[in-house]
Structure formats: C-alpha cells, structure tokens
Amino acid sequence: MKQNKVLIVYTGGTIGMVQDENGSLHPFALDRIYDAVPQLKGCSYGIDSVTLDHIIDSSNMTPSLWVDIANIIEREYDRYDGFVVLHGTDTMAYTASALSFMFKNLSKPIILTGSQLPLGMLRSDGRENIICALEIASTRLATIPEVCIFFESHLYRGNRSTKMSAENFDAFETYNYPSLAKAGIKIAFKEHLFLPMPTEPLVVRKHFDTRVAVLKLFPGIGPSVVNAVLHAPDLQGVVVETYGSGNAPTDSWFINALDDAIKRGVIVMNVTQCKAGAVKMRQYAASCDMDRIGVVGAGDITIEAAITKMMYLLGSYPNDKEHVKQRLSNSLRGEITE
Numbered sequence: 001m002k003q004n005k006v007l008i009v010y011t012g013g014t015i016g017m018v019q020d021e022n023g024s025l026h027p028f029a030l031d032r033i034y035d036a037v038p039q040l041k042g043c044s045y046g047i048d049s050v051t052l053d054h055i056i057d058s059s060n061m062t063p064s065l066w067v068d069i070a071n072i073i074e075r076e077y078d079r080y081d082g083f084v085v086l087h088g089t090d091t092m093a094y095t096a097s098a099l100s101f102m103f104k105n106l107s108k109p110i111i112l113t114g115s116q117l118p119l120g121m122l123r124s125d126g127r128e129n130i131i132c133a134l135e136i137a138s139t140r141l142a143t144i145p146e147v148c149i150f151f152e153s154h155l156y157r158g159n160r161s162t163k164m165s166a167e168n169f170d171a172f173e174t175y176n177y178p179s180l181a182k183a184g185i186k187i188a189f190k191e192h193l194f195l196p197m198p199t200e201p202l203v204v205r206k207h208f209d210t211r212v213a214v215l216k217l218f219p220g221i222g223p224s225v226v227n228a229v230l231h232a233p234d235l236q237g238v239v240v241e242t243y244g245s246g247n248a249p250t251d252s253w254f255i256n257a258l259d260d261a262i263k264r265g266v267i268v269m270n271v272t273q274c275k276a277g278a279v280k281m282r283q284y285a286a287s288c289d290m291d292r293i294g295v296v297g298a299g300d301i302t303i304e305a306a307i308t309k310m311m312y313l314l315g316s317y318p319n320d321k322e323h324v325k326q327r328l329s330n331s332l333r334g335e336i337t338e
C-alpha cells in the first residue's frame, strides 16, 4: 500500500525556540525535524517540511503570513494527505480560524500544533504534540476535512479554539464544541463531530481587510473610548465584546454611537465576553436596541474566529456589505452552532 505523506509547515513559536544568555526565548531554525524528534525516524508515513522565510514568535503573526502558509498548503495540496503547521500558541487560535475560512471545501486535515516548552527541554510537551498531530494528519482511520489544533491529547476544531492557559500543557479549549478526538493508548476519533466531506473542489480565498477593531465593554466605559474606536479612520467593521448573552449598556450615547457607525457603513458584530454560551439578541432588554439598529448577533463564535471571519469576509466581498452581514451570523466552517 502507498505510504501516506504529511507536510510540516514550520512558522516558529516556543516549540523551536532556544534561550539566549539572559534566559529569553527566541525562534530558532527547526529544519531537521528528525534531529529534534528522533522517534519519528521509525514512523510509517512520509514527512517533508517547509519553513517560512522568517520564523517568528506568533505574537508577530499577520494576515500576510496567513496567506504565505495558505500558499504553501495550496501549492502542495495534491501531493500530501495532510498538513501539520508548527506554530506559537499565543495566536494559534487566530491562525487556525483564518485558515479555516480561507480553505473552502477542504477535504484533508490541516493540524496546527506547538508547545508550552521548547523541544530542546527535557520536559517539553512538543514531542508528544508533534508526533500525535503527524499521526492524525497521516491516518487512514479517519479523514478529517477540517483545520484543527492538536494540543495535550485533544484534537480541537481550530475555529472553536481558545488559548486558555499560559502555564499548563493543556493550553487550549473549545468551550462551545466537544473535542474531535482524544489521544490515549489509541486515538479515539469522534467522526460524528467532524464537518461533512465536501462534494465541491477546494477554493482558497486569500484577501483580508484589516480595517477592523475589537471594542471590549467594561462597566465605566465612556463615550471618548467608544467614539475613538468607532471613528478610527476608514473603519469597516467592529466586533463589540458584550456581556453575558450579548448585553450592553442601554444609555442613549452608546446606542447612538453604534447607530451612527452603522449608518456610516461600519458593520457591528455582537460577540459575548463569556467563554461558553451564545449571544441571544432580544433575550434581555439590554440587547433589544442593538438588534433594532442592525448590530449583527454572532451566536457562540469565539472572539478569535469573529475578528478573523470579519477580516476574511470584508476582504472576500469588498463591495457587498449586506452579504458580509448575512454570512457573519451564519456558520461558514462550523464556527457557530446553528
């Protein structure tokens, strides 16, 4: 039987970092994966790797690097059975979300992973994470047509994921969707939770409009901060991080500021600050005015998926704000429970 093949795309992150003389961690070239993880020498699948031109701490991730990653995967799509993207944990959930939107009709797994401790350290979680991610990306037991994150025994849907710990090895969680697989003695796949296999060919869209903002509410927020954000030059969309099931102050200065922005063509999206649960417009009086003026409720989407989806839709449909609004409230790649 033909051997399955996986392509590793190395972008940087703690997994490949080394310590300088002051103890700070810096990204380091990890081009010889077998030196770093010798256990892979005996694996049953083929592995190739590509490194981005500049490896980074993922705090420096940008939409143009998402396009670089997507270009590599698109170019090699037919030659490999799956893809593993080694990535820093800090913005991994954003990149996973962005890639999920870019790859429409994906029929092969793209699995992001990284680690909390560099591979060179004795107690590194990186070896386990890479080995499991590669095994899942290459497996014949299940075909996962999704962008995922593998971390500390769990395979998660990428656009549902959030980094929830800067300390623990189990650093990710999908609060509004179960994990897709659990690695124990065997890897237990929960295939009924996967996205359906597409029937149409792959489409990769690579335009992001970064003229967006996130406005996080807090008790005491005033007109100067809200207006500064809503009057940012050329603003096209804003994600308002509201309370609970999508509630916000009912003060007229606040509603009028949002109303004015919407009338100027800015798309306003309502996403909850809560980790679990969903925005339900009109459940409380505290969201009725936002619903009336045309704020878009985005259900149980994560903030990472919300902002990347807004950039993706504005970039993909630059002349059709109505279409963008309609897609924001519906699931594109399983990021919202419908």
Ligand code: ASP
Binding pocket: 012, 013, 014, 015, 056, 057, 058, 059, 087, 088, 089, 090, 091, 114, 115, 116
């Ligand atoms: N700062 C690192 C990064 O995101 C953290 C990590 O990889 O865990 O690149």
